[in-house]
Amino acid sequence: MRARSHEPIVWSLFGAGGVFAALLGTMLVLIIGILVPMGLGFGPDAMHYDSLRSLFGHPLPALGLAVVISLFLFHGAHRIYHTLHDLGIPASKKMMLACYGSAAAGSGVALLLAGMLVVF
Amino acid sequence: MTPAPKTYVRPMNRWWMRHPAYRRYLLREGTSVMVAAYALFLLAGMVCLVLGETAFNLWRGFLQSPVSVIFHLAALAAFAFHAWTWFKVMPLTTPPMRFRGRPVPDRMIFRAALWAWGIASLVLLVLAMRFL
């Protein structure tokens, strides 16, 4: 009997992250990093502290942002873990813990922050 | 059995130098570093938002800096390349589909994915213009 791989857990997270990154990533970066700072299509008040605070005071946007961050992190962690192996750094328990552990930690922080934004 | 013959095993060092497809593959995998970095950048924004207006304005102010523009251009390239390659291999991962009895060709799936990309981007843009 061959041992069953637990890869499906991280692979699903990786896949979901990949889909989000592919569908939304480009526009997200474009808006936040280029359009808003350059004022293209957005006024100077765009992404102001108050408007963001009120936007992310609602559970749905806050949770959405946290989920996006979390999935991006897992997507990154998964590929980085495997690519390090490809580049000659052997896959090990420690490496696995480092990659997926930081993604999990980051996700926890994101969820916590989302909660704080909603509650406070 | 007769003793196994002596064989020579070639090393794998710098294997990516052997074929351009390998380098494209590593580049594709490499986009994940930018994806993760961008997640951390957004996370930093969240932290700042929770900490209060002063902290947030620092983050917001950073967006105006040339460093940020360079970072975002790099991220933009990475996300776009990621999206393109992700959609390219998508037909390999989707279960077999048929349309009017014929298998759906890969390029149709790819095109559909590009459309989804466009629509999702547009929706995001409209929402952003409305709410930010």
Added chain:
Amino acid sequence: MSQTRTIMIECLRYDPEQDQAPHYRTYEVPFTDEMSVLEGLQYIKDHLDGSLTFRWSCRMAICGSCGCMVNHQPILSCQSFLRDYYPARIRVEPLEHFPIVKDLVIDQSDFLGKLESVTPYLVPAQPLTPEDGPNLQTPRQIEDYLGYAQCINCLLCYAACPQYGLNNAFTGPAALALLARYNADSRDAGQKTRMEVVNAEEGVWGCTLVGLCSEVCPKHVDPARAINRNKINSTQDYFLRFLAPFGRGS
């Protein structure tokens, strides 16, 4: 007869009885337009150096014997033509990621073991004898697996797969494609047995979708598709067993 030109063929040489490591030797080979790389190698063996060793048989791209690397690209030497490389010299090496037995000959025993491990035969739902007559199977049902059934076991896909090179516990493209072939056959009921191979770390999860295996396949088998579709199946299998822990043992 078309005009004869001369091409330089640089071959990896390794004699297990003499050499510690491989070296290269270059031969000047006269060739005509219709000469394949295999015929170039045969010319060397017949006329220049009888000790150059390589496998070949059908010379029509169906037996799968003559795979090798030409300029780092895995190819069947019988259906690659010298004219397409001329005037550059070509470098011929044994298939990557396999141990070299001698010159261009690689050790394929690891692959054969993998092939055997995937239950690569039809497992009927109930035993049949010829007296029962042939099963019915429509052309459309055949279409579901015929692509995967085209594999000639030439091993080009393994030579294209860095994951196999980095860790040869990976079951690899051709064997996993064959697994998918039998799973997709309407006459087969062996999916459950094969799922164990799919689900293993060295099963589909050894693949990172480099994708070159499918590009180099001379028979368009598309192992990358076979493997990555099974990642979905394996994932479903992984989570569904929690939903229905009972009743799946039948």
Added chain:
Amino acid sequence: MQVIQSDVVIIGGGGAGLRAAIAVAQEAPGLSVALVSKVVPMRSHTVAAEGGSAGVIHPDDSLDKHFDDTVSGGDWLCEQDVVEYFVGQCTREMIQLEQWGCPWSRRDDGSINVRFFGGMKSPRTWFAADKTGFHILHTLFQTSLQFPAIQRYDEFFCTDLLVEDGRLQGVLALCIATGEPVLFQCKAAVLATGGASRVFGQNTNAGIVTGEGMGMAYAQGVPLRDMEFVQWHPTALPGSGILMTEGCRGEGGILLNKDGHRYLQDYGLGPLDPWPRPRAMELGPRDRLSQAFWHEDQAGRTLQTPHGTAVHLDLRHLGEKKIMERLPMICELARTFAAVDPVTAPIPVRPAVHYTMGGVLCDVHGATPLPGLYAAGECSSVGIHGANRLGSNSLAELLVFGRAAGLSAARHARETPAASAALQAQAESRAAVHLDMLRREGGTRVARLRQRLHEIMEAGVGIVREGPRMAQACEQLAELREQFRAGVALDDRGRAFNTEWLTAIELGHTLQVAEAMAHAALLRQESRGAHMRIDGFEARDDERFLCHSLIHSQGDAPPRVTHSPVTITRSQPRARVYGGAAQNQS
């Protein structure tokens, strides 16, 4: 020397060998089977068979028709009792393969589809597109993997059959990877080593089809039968010899000379209309088509190509859809190896050696005169092909007689005591002879000897034959064998994976087989099936030659040829006619 004990040794891992191995494993699970093959089984030449395999299943067809087509196709030189058994077993074997997973081409309702082949009264050819042999071989190989009793020895090159106390008791092989001799001690062996078409230069066969199985049996005193009957397939690519399956014509392809004329109508295969119809024009038998080519060539009505003359095989009228569905590999092969797209242009083709009708003498059970030795497939002469093999009968033969030989060998192994101890000494001395080749200085290169063999055979024992030229070929072959014995120059003196050395051993066998062909041909003073003479023996002569040739080895001396009767049960020889004349007859 390493000794491996096995109840049954199967020599050759192609279709016949695998079928035999499975038969033993299924029917006699207690027996151990060693499957010894000089290539990994799926590299065997069965893989290259394209068109299909015969089995009566079409409603218009019957066992009698299959019997008649086979016997008349073989110009009445068939063992009719064996043919009777054969046609009765074919369909069973096709269904068996289906149940093992072979992707036979189907009709829309999911039932088996069959196509016409040359010389058939009804469509009878089961096919898997145009890769039938490939699918059969891989299905058999993969199926064989479920039987732990079958122990494979891939890339072990058999060199000698070992006989002690008048029965076969062992097989000597070289492990190719190490060059070490290995003795397989056994109670029975099945020879399934394929044909010997590489005796000729222009042929459709893989490089491994060198006839050493025939040579091994022949060297042990087992006669070869009907070796003069060599099949030229009418449609191979000039130069490479790559086969354009008969299925091309079965699907409606036509043959044209350089004037665009369907010349077969001038050779007793017409009239043109109505068309298509069975056993006429392009659906005539292979010997007639190849001979017609020779006449066209003599008359200067063939096309010039860089690799000799050719005629056109035209598929264009079938349309792209049908060509791609039924003949996808032909398309690819023509595009790759002839730079011709069959959808838009006719393919230049010419005859090339395709099959050896003759082989190791054996009966319907696969038993040879040597106790313990069985034979199946192209290396054998079980008696179904006669003077010309009907297309589609060879794949069916591998299955039917592979199984039969396997079962017989199993039965024999059960009833036979273990091998004697003297065998090892014999093995050692034979191995020493082979190993000695690695040390000898001087001699002729393998390539030169082989080149010379091809020249002699093509000049002397070609499609069309004449007494003096055959006699000359016999003499030249004797000289060539002498030259071979004087020494083969090897560049490679190592043992590990020394293919040059193995090719030299192979060539020794090939030369003997060639000699058997030439001598048998010389003595057959008539024209029958694939053996066509133009020196006063143009007609079939049932008076003197309704008989098999048996060729007996005389060691280093030229062989002795005797004749033996043909078994005729219900089909008395009559004129062998095709085309319009055939319809008048029936």
